[in-house]
Amino acid sequence: MSTPGPRPSTRGAPASVPDLAPQELRVLVAVAREGGFSAAGAALGTTQSAVSHAVRTLERKLGVVLFDRGRHGARPTAAGERAVAHARRVLRMLEALVAEARGAGAGPDGGDTAAGPLRVAAFRSAALHLLPPALERLAARHPGLEPTVRVVREVGAGVAGEVAAGRADIGIATLGTAVPLPPGVLGEVLLEEPYALVHPAGHPDPRSLPLVDWTENCSSSTRRWWAAQDWLPTATVRAEDDGAVLSMVGIGLGMAVMPVLSLSGAPLTVEITALGPGRPTRRIGHVTTPESARTLAVRSLVRELRAVRHDAVRHLAV
Secondary structure, X not given: OOOOOOOOOXXXXXXXXXXXXXXXXXXXXXXXXXXXXXXXXXXXXXXXXXHHHHHHHHHHHHOOOOEEEEOOEEEEOHHHHHHHHHHHHXXXXXXXXXXXXXXXXXXXXXXXXXXXXXXXXXXXXXXXXXXXXXXXXXXXXOOOXXXXXXXXXXXXXXXXXXXXXOOOOEEEEEEOOOOOOXXXXXXXXXXXXXXXXXXXXOOOOHHHOOEEEEOOOOOHHHHHHHHOOOOOOOOOEEEOOHHHHHHHHHOOOOEEEEEHHHHOOOOOOEEEEOOOOOOOEEEEEEEEOHHHHOOHHHHHHHHHHHHHOOHXXXXXXX
């Protein structure tokens, strides 16, 4: 009887990658989005038991628990949050694969055309004043694209967090703040946006007024500038966003130091005064992931953003 040879060593061998089906990833994303198995089943047009089976199968393949189950639904675990983010991004790449394959050489001049959804996240003033001209140019070049824009507050993870979580393909964010970009997110500065003093029109001593501010206003660089200004008091009036700040200043409740993109369409009741050569600025840029950065839809929007970036603040220069 022959003696079996030594078993091959698995030390140093790469871990096997489980075979994950796109439908399993869709179930994963749906459960996280809907907050429960029954709601996910309804959204997907299937049963709660089918969703539960798919999640158990995924957990077995990955070797981790993806959701905490309870009376109030299902909440992703830490491993589940990461898995959901990757699942969203993988599903977007599958959509991009189909769209780009079909659009290859389909343009009127024989070039490629982008089509399908393009998910954009942006903070409020960028969504109002920077994105529209870029999207207008994008629609003229790629009429098959279907962009959606979500306004995201630049607090905590902010816009970059939406991209990292796979909920946006590209974001317009403030860069260089105290919060670094999440791992796996790329950023490129589009423009340096200056700040200006905004106060009620005709006020004889605007610097004597109370300061109106909002949470998203300051980056780490502007905070250093603010700390060095002995004429700037601590904010005594707080607003929800830059639009509310502008309204409060317009009715005489105080002054504000605001980035000029927020001043587009400012009412006639406010006056904008330059802060001088040492004025603070904030960096605005686009953020995306390495895989999304290579898609035609994202590359096309980045090209249009570069084309319009300076026009967005040029007419507001102070």
